[in-house]
Amino acid sequence: MNERVNEPLLDIENLGVELPRHDRRGARRTVIQGVTLSVAPGEAVGVVGESGSGKSMTARAVLRLLPAGATVTGHIGFQGRSVLGLSRRELADYRSRRVSMIYQDPRAHTNPLRTIADFLTEGVVACGDMSRDEAAEAGCALLRDVGVSDPERRMTQYPHQLSGGLLQRMMIVMALLPSPDLVLADEPTTALDVTVQSEVMAILAEQIRERSLGLLFITHDLDLAAAVTDTLAVMYAGTIVEIGPAAAVYAGPAHPYTAALLASRPSPFSVKRIAAIPGRPIAAFEAGDGCVFAARCPYATDQCRTQRPLARPVAGRSVACHRAEDLESALRAMVS
Ligand SMILES: Nc1ncnc2c1ncn2[C@@H]1O[C@H](COP(=O)(O)OP(=O)(O)OP(=O)(O)O)[C@@H](O)[C@H]1O
Ligand SMILES: [Mg+2]
Numbered sequence: 496m497n498e499r500v501n502e503p504l505l506d507i508e509n510l511g512v513e514l515p516r517h518d519r520r521g522a523r524r525t526v527i528q529g530v531t532l533s534v535a536p537g538e539a540v541g542v543v544g545e546s547g548s549g550k551s552m553t554a555r556a557v558l559r560l561l562p563a564g565a566t567v568t569g570h571i572g573f574q575g576r577s578v579l580g581l582s583r584r585e586l587a588d589y590r591s592r593r594v595s596m597i598y599q600d601p602r603a604h605t606n607p608l609r610t611i612a613d614f615l616t617e618g619v620v621a622c623g624d625m626s627r628d629e630a631a632e633a634g635c636a637l638l639r640d641v642g643v644s645d646p647e648r649r650m651t652q653y654p655h656q657l658s659g660g661l662l663q664r665m666m667i668v669m670a671l672l673p674s675p676d677l678v679l680a681d682e683p684t685t686a687l688d689v690t691v692q693s694e695v696m697a698i699l700a701e702q703i704r705e706r707s708l709g710l711l712f713i714t715h716d717l718d719l720a721a722a723v724t725d726t727l728a729v730m731y732a733g734t735i736v737e738i739g740p741a742a743a744v745y746a747g748p749a750h751p752y753t754a755a756l757l758a759s760r761p762s763p764f765s766v767k768r769i770a771a772i773p774g775r776p777i778a779a780f781e782a783g784d785g786c787v788f789a790a791r792c793p794y795a796t797d798q799c800r801t802q803r804p805l806a807r808p809v810a811g812r813s814v815a816c817h818r819a820e821d822l823e824s825a826l827r828a829m830v831s
Contacts, residue, residue, distance in 0.1 A: 503533035504677055504709040505557065506572035512549075512556055512733075515564040523566070524780040526552050527733045530569070531806065531813075532726075534677065534709035539700050541720030541741060542713045543756070544730035545776040550713045552733075554679045557711070558590060574676065591622050595670035597680040597699075601662040605654040612650035615669050624673065637668040641698050660691040667699050677709040684719075692716075696723045717756055721745035729753045732787035733779025739812020747827055749814045752788045754826040786816070794822055 512527035527549045534540045542550050555561050557571060559578060571578040573589065581589055598604050605614055616630035625633065631650060638646035641664045654662060663684060670678055680699065684692035696712070700723040703710040714720050720727055720741070727741040729752060737750035748754040755772045774791040785800040786792070792799065798817055809819040816822070 502575060503535050503572070504538075504574060505534040505711070507532050507553070507557070507570070508572070509569040510553065510556060510571065511568040512552055512561060513566045513568075514562055524778075525733065526779050527556065528779050529734050529806070530730075532728050532735060532738060534711055536676070536709055537704055537707040538726060539703055539710040539712060539724040540726045540728060541724035542711065542728045542730060543715065543717050543720050545715070545756075547776055547778055548730040549733040549779065550730055551681055553730075554596075554681050554711060554713055557679060558594060558596065559586060591618070592624070592673050593675055594677045594679060595673065595675040597666050597670045597678060597683045599682040600686045601659070601666045602654060602686075604666070605662065607654055609653075610650065611652055611654070611657070611665055614654070615650070615665060615672060618669065619673050622673065630672065633672060634668060637671055638664070640702065641667055659687050660695055663687060663691075663695050664698065667695070667702065671702060671706070674706075675708065677711070678703065679711045679713075681713045682715070683712075685715075693719060693722065700724075717745070717760060729756065732777050732782050734787055734815070735806065735813075736788060736816070737812060737814045738806075739810075739814075743811060747810070747823075748830060749809050749812060749819045749823070749826065750788075750816045751792045751794050751818075751822065751826060754829045755791075757830040794818055794825070 508531050510527055510530040511525065513523040513525050516522040516524055530553055532540065542553065544550055556567060557578065561567065567579060573593065578589070612631055612634065615634040616627060619625045619630050620627055635646040635650065638649060643649055643661065643664055657665065684695050687695060696719060700710065712720060712724055724741045726738065727744045728735050728738040729744070729750065731752050737744060737748065737753045744753060748757055759772050772791055777787070777790070784803060786795065786804050789795040789799045804815045804817045806813045806815040
């Protein structure tokens with residue numbers, strides 16, 4: 496029996512990140528607080544939230560690529576080892592072989608003067624894991640897996656000869672080529688149009704499941720995240736306010752912020768007025784002692800404004816809201 500079968504691939508516990516302030520020497524700002532989430536092999540986890548909620552900072556912490564002077568608290572485990580404790584050598588191996596990153600804008604990450612073959616293979620060749628020919632062959636096989644026809648010809652082309660959707664599939668292939676265990680995708684399809692976005696994400700999710708990799712998919716797009724992930728984490732002000740099975744969170748949010756996000760997106764099926772969330776999103780360091788969402792929450796009480804709710808199990812997920820149980824039907828009504 497394999498005892499490690501249920502062990503998470505990535506295990507983030509109570510992560511906190513503080514950054515130095517440039518305007519006041521010695522002062523620091525909290526940008527991430529109390530983030531707990533895990534990714535199992537074969538699992539796709541979505542992280543959604545408004546701009547500035549800490550999605551990218553969480554991914555950067557996982558790669559230990561935080562801005563200079565950042566302090567990290569809590570635990571980031573990868574295959575049972577502490578990422579924060581990796582030596583330089585181990586860290587280089589972790590970043591080049593174990594974890595792959597897919598970025599938002601493929602054109603910004605390709606060199607217009609180099610062929611697709613160069614672009615796809617240089618990482619694994621530089622690591623010494625494959626020869627150029629082996630890498631080209633593996634790259635062609637992966638291109639076929641992600642639905643690219645005539646991959647040998649594509650390998651000889653230049654980035655400008657490829658559409659945005661095709662180029663993003665190249666990025667997926669480049670991420671999969673070193674046979675990583677975990678893929679981090681930070682807004683990977685934002686530069687694409689909507690139909691191509693869901694097609695590219697469906698391809699990525701399929702590859703993740705087939706290869707039993709973990710995926711951390713960061714996006715603003717709740718609909719897209721719910722469609723392709725198993726687990727959904729909703730972030731606000733540097734913290735996770737709700738996390739649970741994607742379908743359940745999407746169909747019946749248990750945190751007022753999740754409900755507000757769902758109610759505020761335009762629906763192709765109805766012409767109802769979009770209920771914008773009043774106020775502006777805040778950063779972690781702007782939240783007082785109370786609930787991070789209290790200032791914008793229509794259901795906030797005095798307790799919410801003064802006492803930070805801890806994440807606790809509610810309806811099969813983890814929710815940081817004092818009132819989650821009594822708001823169940825009100826939140827359902829907001830999104831139906
Ligand atoms: N290099 C940096 N130096 C200082 N603060 C930063 C830096 N990058 C981000 N921040 C701050 O950290 C917080 C979290 O930012 P982060 O980039 O993780 O948000 P995000 O959820 O990825 O947003 P977006 O959807 O816009 O990409 C924000 O308050 C942001 O202003
Ligand atoms: Mg971001």
